[in-house]
Amino acid sequence: MLKLMRSPLKYVQGQGALSAVYEETKDLGTSFLFICSNSGYRNCHEKIEESFEGKEAELKFEIFGGISSIGEVERMQKIVRENQINCVVAVGGGSAIDTAKATAHYEKLPVVIIPTVVATDAPCTGLSVIYNNDGSFSHYIFYPKNPDAVIVDSDIIAHAPxxxxxxxxxxxxxxxxxxxxxxxxxxxxxxxxxxxxxxxxxxxxxxxxxxxxxxxxxxxxxxxxxxxxxxxxxxxxxxxxxxxxxxxxxxxxxxxxxxxxxxxxxxxxxxxxxxxxxxxxxxxxxxxxxxxxxxxxxxxxxxxxxxxxxxxxxxxxxxxxxxxxxxxxxxxxxxxxxxxxxxxxxxxxxxxxxxxxxxxxxxxx
Missing domain, CATH: 1.20.1090.10 (Dehydroquinate synthase-like - alpha domain)
Known part of the structure; x- marks a missing residue:
């Protein structure tokens, strides 16, 4: 068995990191779908928009259903296709992250992770935990690569529960x-x-x-x-x-x-x-x-x-x-x-x- 190592292509962490979202993602696309938890949208969308201000990029924010379920991933895939998205971004906790990774994988797009809590190690992994629509565990998805970028704003984490x-x-x-x-x-x-x-x-x-x-x-x-x-x-x-x-x-x-x-x-x-x-x-x-x-x-x-x-x-x-x-x-x-x-x-x-x-x-x- 051959030994191997994998990791995200880029990991960025620190206070005020949200202000660097455009600079850290500008090479990944021009049309972004931000899959957000409720608190992720509330706490982050203004700073993310400020980061993209004056840039030639289309941003769409979508609040997801709360669980990285089969049905929720399918819903996000539909949004990607309808809006000609070319980069998927997670803004939230583990479920939002797993949903975004699965959506990007199935649509063959790059994925960026912006965790608003550090409750799991989901941001950097090359896998998702997928649940059935009733909330019970379904399966893991193992991806051919890890996220293209992980951006963690320490101020956001410090103010999370x-x-x-x-x-x-x-x-x-x-x-x-x-x-x-x-x-x-x-x-x-x-x-x-x-x-x-x-x-x-x-x-x-x-x-x-x-x-x-x-x-x-x-x-x-x-x-x-x-x-x-x-x-x-x-x-x-x-x-x-x-x-x-x-x-x-x-x-x-x-x-x-x-x-x-x-x-x-x-x-x-x-x-x-x-x-x-x-x-x-x-x-x-x-x-x-x-x-x-x-x-x-x-x-x-x-x-x-x-x-x-x-x-x-x-x-x-x-x-x-x-x-x-x-x-x-x-x-x-x-x-x-x-x-x-x-x-x-x-x-x-x-x-x-x-x-x-x-x-x-x-x-x-």
Missing amino acids: VKFLVAGMGDALGTYFEARACEKAKAPSLENGGITKSAMALCRLCYETLLEDGYKALKACENQIVTPALEAIIEANTYLSGVGADNGGLAVSHSVYNGFTALEECEATMHGSVVAFGTLAQLVLEDAPKAEFNQVLEFCVSVGLPVTLKEIGVTDKERVHIAAKNACAEGESIHNMIGDVTPGQLYDALIAADVLGQEYLAKRK
């Missing part, structure tokens, strides 16, 4: 541990290639950055200010986690998330929150050293990530069997683990992680 930054840290938390498991098993990355030393270095740096700057970034975001720590976590959540996951691979953490999407009580639980708990379950399965498990546990609690089933919305242990079975479905990344994982083994690991999390929280009281 704190819960998104925290969820992004949860998503990023799985990056190193899932890649490490794939490397041990000689499993392919998400790009279906061997894992390079560069990829593992990025994944490791992602985890180290979370430990060093996570709590400080949380406090900065709570006060809507931009600090070096917040800039570091924005990069970790967006670039290090995205490029790391793409080139390092997935294992238990993300399969656990996919499994819990089958439970109605978890519908309001953020992606990164479940991934964080799934990371604890993966460490149980690996029988990770006590010090390492406790380090991850302590980090989660310090920034407000869940360490118990109750915190992700589950109060009935019997329901965990359903999630475990779905997480172990054919094609899930959990099968990248050495020796594989059965639904029964995953159930036991999830319950064990829950018990250890409860004990830790009880000691803190």
Whole structure:
């Protein structure tokens, strides 16, 4: 298996980055469709329009339906064709981003990502998570290339709800541990290639950055200010986690998330929150050293990530069997683990992680 590395063609981050949108995208087209979340449109469209002021470019802003569903992607494709769009831009969170990437892929157009939150590592990855129209998980789409540009305005992130930054840290938390498991098993990355030393270095740096700057970034975001720590976590959540996951691979953490999407009580639980708990379950399965498990546990609690089933919305242990079975479905990344994982083994690991999390929280009281 050949080793490979992929990443966005361009990554731009900093305060006031929205003012540079035209300069960073002018070579990609002259007719732009901005697929926006409600808050993305509200917070960004004026600055984006100012960036294009006086330039020969047509801009169309469209607020999408909230979920990167099959039907929503088809609706955006129709808008692209009707308006002769030649560049698709996402302005919003993970679902808006996944919708834009899928739309651009099917229409064979370049795609630019402008995240307004850093709740997932979607901006930099060469894939989308697609849902059925009822909101249940459908499938992944793997693309032949990563986004043409990712532009992150740190001021926008600092003024977004704190819960998104925290969820992004949860998503990023799985990056190193899932890649490490794939490397041990000689499993392919998400790009279906061997894992390079560069990829593992990025994944490791992602985890180290979370430990060093996570709590400080949380406090900065709570006060809507931009600090070096917040800039570091924005990069970790967006670039290090995205490029790391793409080139390092997935294992238990993300399969656990996919499994819990089958439970109605978890519908309001953020992606990164479940991934964080799934990371604890993966460490149980690996029988990770006590010090390492406790380090991850302590980090989660310090920034407000869940360490118990109750915190992700589950109060009935019997329901965990359903999630475990779905997480172990054919094609899930959990099968990248050495020796594989059965639904029964995953159930036991999830319950064990829950018990250890409860004990830790009880000691803190």
